[in-house]
Amino acid sequence: MFPAPFGYVRAESLDEALAVLAREGPGAKILAGGQSLLPMMKLRIAEPALLVDIHRLPALTGWQETAEGLTLGAVVRHSQLERAEALQEFYPLLGRTARWIADPLVRNRGTVAGSLAHADPAGDWGAALLALGASVTLRSLTRTRELPLDAFLVDIFTTALEPDEVLTAIRIPKPAGRPFGTYLKLERKVGDFAVVGVAVNVVLDARHTVVEAGIGLAGVGPRALRAPAAEAALIGHPLESGGIREAAALAAEAADPVSDRRGSRAYKRNVVRVFVERGLKALADESRPEVGVTA
Amino acid sequence: MEIAVTVNGQLRRADVEPRTLLVYLLRETFGLTGTHVGCDTTHCGACTVLLDEVPVKSCTVLAVQADGSSVMTVEGLETDGRLHPLQSAFSDHHGLQCGYCTPGMLMAAWALLRETPHPQPAEIRRALSGNLCRCTGYQNIVEAVADAAQRMAQEVG
Ligand SMILES: Cc1cc2nc3c(=O)[nH]c(=O)nc-3n(C[C@H](O)[C@H](O)[C@H](O)COP(=O)(O)OP(=O)(O)OC[C@H]3O[C@@H](n4cnc5c(N)ncnc54)[C@H](O)[C@@H]3O)c2cc1C
Ligand code: FES
Ligand code: FES
Numbered sequence: 414m415f416p417a418p419f420g421y422v423r424a425e426s427l428d429e430a431l432a433v434l435a436r437e438g439p440g441a442k443i444l445a446g447g448q449s450l451l452p453m454m455k456l457r458i459a460e461p462a463l464l465v466d467i468h469r470l471p472a473l474t475g476w477q478e479t480a481e482g483l484t485l486g487a488v489v490r491h492s493q494l495e496r497a498e499a500l501q502e503f504y505p506l507l508g509r510t511a512r513w514i515a516d517p518l519v520r521n522r523g524t525v526a527g528s529l530a531h532a533d534p535a536g537d538w539g540a541a542l543l544a545l546g547a548s549v550t551l552r553s554l555t556r557t558r559e560l561p562l563d564a565f566l567v568d569i570f571t572t573a574l575e576p577d578e579v580l581t582a583i584r585i586p587k588p589a590g591r592p593f594g595t596y597l598k599l600e601r602k603v604g605d606f607a608v609v610g611v612a613v614n615v616v617l618d619a620r621h622t623v624v625e626a627g628i629g630l631a632g633v634g635p636r637a638l639r640a641p642a643a644e645a646a647l648i649g650h651p652l653e654s655g656g657i658r659e660a661a662a663l664a665a666e667a668a669d670p671v672s673d674r675r676g677s678r679a680y681k682r683n684v685v686r687v688f689v690e691r692g693l694k695a696l697a698d699e700s701r702p703e704v705g706v707t708a
Numbered sequence: 709m710e711i712a713v714t715v716n717g718q719l720r721r722a723d724v725e726p727r728t729l730l731v732y733l734l735r736e737t738f739g740l741t742g743t744h745v746g747c748d749t750t751h752c753g754a755c756t757v758l759l760d761e762v763p764v765k766s767c768t769v770l771a772v773q774a775d776g777s778s779v780m781t782v783e784g785l786e787t788d789g790r791l792h793p794l795q796s797a798f799s800d801h802h803g804l805q806c807g808y809c810t811p812g813m814l815m816a817a818w819a820l821l822r823e824t825p826h827p828q829p830a831e832i833r834r835a836l837s838g839n840l841c842r843c844t845g846y847q848n849i850v851e852a853v854a855d856a857a858q859r860m861a862q863e864v865g
Contacts (some may be wrong), residue, residue, distance in 0.1 A: 414748050414749075415727050415728075415729070416727045417727070418725065418726075418818035419726055419727060420726060421709065421770070421772050423772070423773075423775070444773075447768060447773070448750065451729075451750075451768050451769075451770070452749060452750045452768060454727075455748070455749070456749075462752065464726070464770075466772075466773060468773070492781035515817070515836025515838070516837050517763070517816070517834070517835055517837060517838050518753055518756060518763055518764055518765050518816065518839075519750065519765070519768075521763060521764055522764050522765075522769070527803050529828070582752065599762075603837045604837060604838060621740060646723070660828055
């Protein structure tokens with residue numbers, strides 16, 4: 414299988430990539446890891462006239478950790494976050510999400526930003542980064558804008574990106590206490606897209622009170638969803654079973670799945686409830702290792 | 709487009725269309741048919757090669773993206789006509805039946821052993837989880853990789 418013919422530019426700088434996008438219009442597409450775009454081009458679902466390859470641009474590689482938070486460059490790959498032990502202390506959810514994505518070979522090429530730009534409703538990063546309160550930086554030749562991820566994700570395979578824009582960075586605010594996060598995923602086989610994916614992230618103060626909470630859902634709506642009512646129910650309380658059950662029920666209400674061959678609407682909603690409860694319980698246990706596991 | 713790729717240690721040049729996939733550059737332009745095309749849809753891992761020492765699915769990389777890089781294929785495993793320990797361990801443990809998945813398995817296993825010279829069985833299974841085998845049931849593949857790790861440690865030591 415071959416893609417339809419297209420032109421190819423390996424951008425030597427971000428400005429060059431932006432200039433090409435501005436000149437060529439909507440026929441030009443950014444190529445990052447190519448792990449979503451190339452399969453679609455081989456199936457002729459996508460037929461861009463020109464690919465602008467950014468996957469080796471030094472300006473977009475790596476990440477920076479500051480007092481404000483973490484900034485991921487646009488070509489950070491899934492496998493880099495899977496292995497980034499230095500990020501485990503403040504951003505444990507990242508590594509725990511990365512290991513669920515596709516398989517090791519796809520993770521070696523695919524990028525986090527490409528995943529957000531692709532906006533597959535079953536993609537895992539949308540859910541995880543919503544739970545972390547992330548925002549994205551979008552640049553064109555003439556302007557730079559920063560959007561909360563919640564505003565960037567619009568609909569199925571649709572984002573706020575304009576044809577002349579590149580997603581250049583993902584920003585995650587630094588947690589205001591001790592962070593705990595995990596990702597739960599129901600998949601039909603190893604490396605498959607989520608039937609349901611649930612990201613849970615809580616930040617605790619010294620008294621074990623929840624001061625920040627994020628719950629992101631994958632596969633249960635036209636885009637990755639947040640569960641704001643469930644998050645609000647957790648804040649200001651210790652992470653305990655009554656509150657966990659309430660949050661799980663509220664998160665299930667926030668889900669808006671469709672019935673398909675992977676499961677019915679009611680089944681997927683129920684998986685959300687079970688996963689949120691299971692995930693938050695696991696985080697509660699992790700946050701009190703000295704107490705041990707209590708049922 | 710003119711590209712230059714170091715394949716199994718040898719610098720090679722080619723003039724390719726941007727839409728040429730890396731696996732077809734290797735197989736059809738360079739005649740290295742050891743790398744297989746299985747699904748052609750990024751699922752099976754039969755086409756796995758090392759791109760700058762990182763295992764990737766070569767049916768989902770453009771040849772032009774490999775310009776300036778180095779690629780290692782299954783043909784690059786043996787030295788002076790001697791099989792690589794991974795290859796002989798696959799043979800000894802019956803880690804293959806039809807052999808279709810084997811080149812990809814070997815390359816993914818090579819990358820695992822470079823990073824983790826003494827992997828646990830669970831680590832081997834995880835590292836090979838992007839490579840599908842329809843014949844062996846995987847057990848002998850896992851045993852072959854574990855044995856190859858030992859053989860390589862002995863060779864070094
Ligand atoms: C077999 C298989 C299984 C998979 N399983 C999963 C899974 O379980 N979970 C999951 O989340 N994903 C999964 N994926 C998708 C994978 O995560 C991709 O890596 C990801 O969706 C796209 O990232 P990429 O860097 O490869 O982007 P590309 O394929 O290069 O690009 C995708 C789209 O985003 C645009 N784009 C990319 N980067 C930018 C940017 N910086 N600015 C603007 N536009 C940009 C491109 O123009 C294109 O439209 C799977 C893929 C495969 C092939
Ligand atoms: S042929 Fe490339 S993944 Fe199957
Ligand atoms: S040996 Fe036949 S597919 Fe693996």
